[in-house]
Amino acid sequence: DAGVTQSPTHLIKTRGQQVTLRCSPISGHKSVSWYQQVLGQGPQFIFQYYEKEERGRGNFPDRFSARQFPNYSSELNVNALLLGDSALYLCASSLYRNYNSPLHFGNGTRLTVT
Amino acid sequence: ILNVEQSPQSLHVQEGDSTNFTCSFPSSNFYALHWYRWETAKSPEALFVMTLNGDEKKKGRISATLNTKEGYSYLYIKGSQPEDSATYLCAFNFGNEKLTFGTGTRLTIIP
Numbered sequence: 001d002a003g004v005t006q007s008p009t010h011l012i013k014t015r016g017q018q019v020t021l022r023c024s025p026i027s028g029h030k031s032v033s034w035y036q037q038v039l040g041q042g043p044q045f046i047f048q049y050y051e052k053e054e055r056g057r058g059n060f061p062d063r064f065s066a067r068q069f070p071n072y073s074s075e076l077n078v079n080a081l082l083l084g085d086s087a088l089y090l091c092a093s094s095l096y097r098n099y100n101s102p103l104h105f106g107n108g109t110r111l112t113v114t
Numbered sequence: 115i116l117n118v119e120q121s122p123q124s125l126h127v128q129e130g131d132s133t134n135f136t137c138s139f140p141s142s143n144f145y146a147l148h149w150y151r152w153e154t155a156k157s158p159e160a161l162f163v164m165t166l167n168g169d170e171k172k173k174g175r176i177s178a179t180l181n182t183k184e185g186y187s188y189l190y191i192k193g194s195q196p197e198d199s200a201t202y203l204c205a206f207n208f209g210n211e212k213l214t215f216g217t218g219t220r221l222t223i224i225p
Contacts, residue, residue, distance in 0.1 A: 004157070033212075042118070042203060042215030043158075056211025090158070099146045099207035102160030 002026070004106035006091050012112045013081050021076040021109045025093030031055075032074040033103065034066060035090040043090055049074055050097040078111075086113045118206045120216035127194045128224050134190045135219040137204030141185035145209040149178055149189055152218070153200040161189075161202075191221075199223045 005024045013019050025032050031050045035043035045058040049068035063079045072093075078085055088110050092103035119138040127133045139147065149161040162171040167182040175192045191198055201220045205213035 035215075040217065042205070042217045043213075045212035045214070048211040058212060097211070099148070099211075099213060100163060100165060102148065102163050103150075103158075103213070104160070105150075105157040107157045 004091055004093050004104050006089075006106035006109050008109060009107065010110045010112075012114065014114055015081055015083060017081050017113075018077065018079045019081060019111060021078075021089050021091075021111075023074045023076070023091030023093075023106060025072050025074070025091075026104055029093035029095055029104070030072055031094045031097050031101075032068055032072065033092045033094070034074070034076050035092065036060075037088040037090055037108070038086075046076070046089075048097075055097060081113045083113050086111060118204060118214050118216040120202075120204055120219050122219060123217065124220040124222070126222045126224055127191075129194055129196060131194055132190065132192045133194060133221070134188050135202065135221075137187045137189070137206075137216055139185050139187075139204075139206040139214075140208070141183060143208040144182045144185075144206075146207040147180055147182075147187050148205040148207070148213060149187070150203040150205065151200045152203060158203060189219075194221075194223045196223050196225055 033048045034046040037043040047066045048056040052068045068074045088108045090108045092105045094101040150158040152158040164180040169180040201218040203218045205215040
């Protein structure tokens, strides 16, 4: 079975640009979460989507948005990129919405903003 | 602000030795505690999800304990092997939609 897949693996953008990151969950998983990981810190929660609806949002500005499609894949969009948005963006899927279920992570998208 | 603290930040262990490290979290509103192993160039892999005070979980040479009353969890690795080299992350959930991660313990096994 395929795991969580994310694309692209690496991305270089300049300040002010917009970026879209994509994630395909494990087949049968309806919950998708996005996390941002900056070097030296643990992953920080950005969004959770379940059954195509936003179920939670972390402490990130409105420049960050996401959506989940009928096939449960998800996109994370970041507008007006800042240098501080440079990070590894991790997508994770889980079978259930609650956190008794372990998260299954993708390999991440490394975003560099110059 | 609810923080998760992990110690030590990094650790070098001789192959064959056993080791352990700590995750501290707020003891109020506890819901679940997760452990993940994150090897270089790979994705984080779930080791354990623990929900009950006194829980003990084991997976091969790796085990974990949970004390929700005092707010800590220990991860133990018995007879360390080179493939155990990774960053070990714990993450805390207090009943909402997110996990709050610690900064991890970076474990290096010396052959």
